[in-house]
Amino acid sequence: MKAMHRSRYSALSLVRHALKEMPWRRAWRAATPQPHYDVIIVGGGGHGLATAYYLAANHGIRRVAVLEKSYIGSGNVGRNTTLVRSNYQLPGNTQFFEHSLKLWESLSHTLNYNVMLSQRGQVVLAHGPAQLDVLARKGNTMLLNGIDAELLDRGEVMRLLPYLDYSSECRFPIYGGLLQRRAGTVRHDAVAWGYARAASDLGVDIIEHCEVTGFIENQGRITGVDTTQGRIHAGRTAIAVAGHSSHLAAMAGLRLPIESHLLQAFVTEAIKPFVDHVISFGAELFYISQSDKGGLVFGGHIDGFNSYTQRGQFPKAQDVAECAVALIPSISRLRLLRHWGGIQDMTPDGSPFIGRTPLRDLYFNGGWCYQGFKATPASGWCFAHTLAHEEEHPLIRHLALDRFERHNGFDEYGLGLWPYRQ
Numbered sequence: 477m478k479a480m481h482r483s484r485y486s487a488l489s490l491v492r493h494a495l496k497e498m499p500w501r502r503a504w505r506a507a508t509p510q511p512h513y514d515v516i517i518v519g520g521g522g523h524g525l526a527t528a529y530y531l532a533a534n535h536g537i538r539r540v541a542v543l544e545k546s547y548i549g550s551g552n553v554g555r556n557t558t559l560v561r562s563n564y565q566l567p568g569n570t571q572f573f574e575h576s577l578k579l580w581e582s583l584s585h586t587l588n589y590n591v592m593l594s595q596r597g598q599v600v601l602a603h604g605p606a607q608l609d610v611l612a613r614k615g616n617t618m619l620l621n622g623i624d625a626e627l628l629d630r631g632e633v634m635r636l637l638p639y640l641d642y643s644s645e646c647r648f649p650i651y652g653g654l655l656q657r658r659a660g661t662v663r664h665d666a667v668a669w670g671y672a673r674a675a676s677d678l679g680v681d682i683i684e685h686c687e688v689t690g691f692i693e694n695q696g697r698i699t700g701v702d703t704t705q706g707r708i709h710a711g712r713t714a715i716a717v718a719g720h721s722s723h724l725a726a727m728a729g730l731r732l733p734i735e736s737h738l739l740q741a742f743v744t745e746a747i748k749p750f751v752d753h754v755i756s757f758g759a760e761l762f763y764i765s766q767s768d769k770g771g772l773v774f775g776g777h778i779d780g781f782n783s784y785t786q787r788g789q790f791p792k793a794q795d796v797a798e799c800a801v802a803l804i805p806s807i808s809r810l811r812l813l814r815h816w817g818g819i820q821d822m823t824p825d826g827s828p829f830i831g832r833t834p835l836r837d838l839y840f841n842g843g844w845c846y847q848g849f850k851a852t853p854a855s856g857w858c859f860a861h862t863l864a865h866e867e868e869h870p871l872i873r874h875l876a877l878d879r880f881e882r883h884n885g886f887d888e889y890g891l892g893l894w895p896y897r898q
């Protein structure tokens with residue numbers, strides 16, 4: 477009884493405090509476009525906002541505008557399943573994603589904004605000896621690069637994740653797994669709000685409901701953009717529009733090897749804490765975790781056809797439900813609460829493009845496939861460096877737009893989630 481009174485009192489004081497603060501201070505300034513900026517960033521998702529923040533914080537470049545066609549958080553930064561990890565295998569990607577995870581580890585402190593990093597660990601499961609070999613190879617690559625990795629045998633997976641199906645009737649027997657303890661989840665919209673507030677405090681103009689409709693070109697050089705709020709000039713212009721990458725680049729006359737697809741996420745009704753890691757199924761592209769509110773959050777493959785839709789659809793719900801129940805039969809009676817979609821920009825090799833373009837003063841950041849949220853801090857960090865120095869940061873040199881002309885690319889397609897590809 478006493479405890480009840482105490483909690484009612486604190487709820488009341490919370491409301492009183494909230495009312496006293498009314499009207500609430502905006503987290504970032506409402507800005508109107510200026511005629512000229514040093515840098516314009518098209519796209520107010522995680523990558524655009526992080527780039528703006530690091531331009532101001534690391535390089536002292538503050539005459540920066542982020543132009544967002546909708547509201548901050550409306551794109552994939554607010555639609556993803558929040559997983560962060562650095563279990564990559566290919567030279568270049570391993571170091572880039574580890575840099576990102578290190579930035580995640582101090583991001584709440586850096587931005588003075590709680591992004592709710594939860595390093596609960598990710599286990600990628602192996603359902604056969606060959607898959608376990610692939611995971612062992614990847615784990616060794618990680619260890620050689622100073623990244624935490626632990627190869628688990630079947631018994632160790634059973635002790636860590638006792639709620640999976642280990643029965644003799646199970647559809648996909650579990651042979652072992654690869655654990656990265658520092659992997660986990662981050663509250664996605666807090667990331668957008670935290671970067672936006674911190675960038676705005678450093679002088680960056682964040683301009684919402686301002687759609688870029690064209691680029692201003694002068695003798696092979698991009699000198700600004702046309703928008704629904706008028707023409708804006710800039711020393712350098714950066715594209716960071718995720719699912720709209722090829723559409724935007726086409727406005728500047730660039731044809732990119734990027735396709736847009738629907739990727740969906742799903743959440744069940746809330747249950748008591750139960751799934752205490754992020755788990756990646758080895759038999760399909762499927763992963764599951766539990767949110768702080770108690771819902772089981774899961775996702776799978778993109779839809780095979782090209783699309784700019786952001787809505788969920790039923791066939792995919794059936795696919796992921798089959799995977800969920802094959803892995804954890806005890807959740808078969810849980811109800812799906814909701815599902816949603818985002819536009820994912822896919823490249824032929826699963827790795828992004830980031831850096832300069834053939835047009836002077838036009839820079840590009842996109843094609844992040846399944847990796848875009850976890851890459852956000854390192855992408856912003858390296859892209860800001862590239863814009864400031866007019867030269868790619870060493871960590872992204874392998875992700876240049878012309879890599880297919882030079883060699884075969886970096887086939888990282890779903891590697892961290894799925895042990896099939898190598």
Ligand SMILES: Cc1cc2nc3c(=O)[nH]c(=O)nc-3n(C[C@H](O)[C@H](O)[C@H](O)COP(=O)(O)OP(=O)(O)OC[C@H]3O[C@@H](n4cnc5c(N)ncnc54)[C@H](O)[C@@H]3O)c2cc1C
Nearest residue numbers: 519521522523545551552553556557559688818848849850
């Ligand atoms: C369902 C789902 C689950 C995912 N799960 C994960 C995950 O667990 N881990 C992970 O690492 N990645 C995940 N991803 C991928 C990740 O979310 C994206 O790769 C990443 O967020 C893309 O970068 P962004 O945040 O900058 O994109 P966005 O937030 O999409 O930002 C791009 C912005 O550009 C704006 N824009 C577009 N056109 C224009 C224009 N003409 N003018 C002005 N603005 C424009 C858009 O409105 C949008 O706000 C997931 C994606 C989806 C859809």
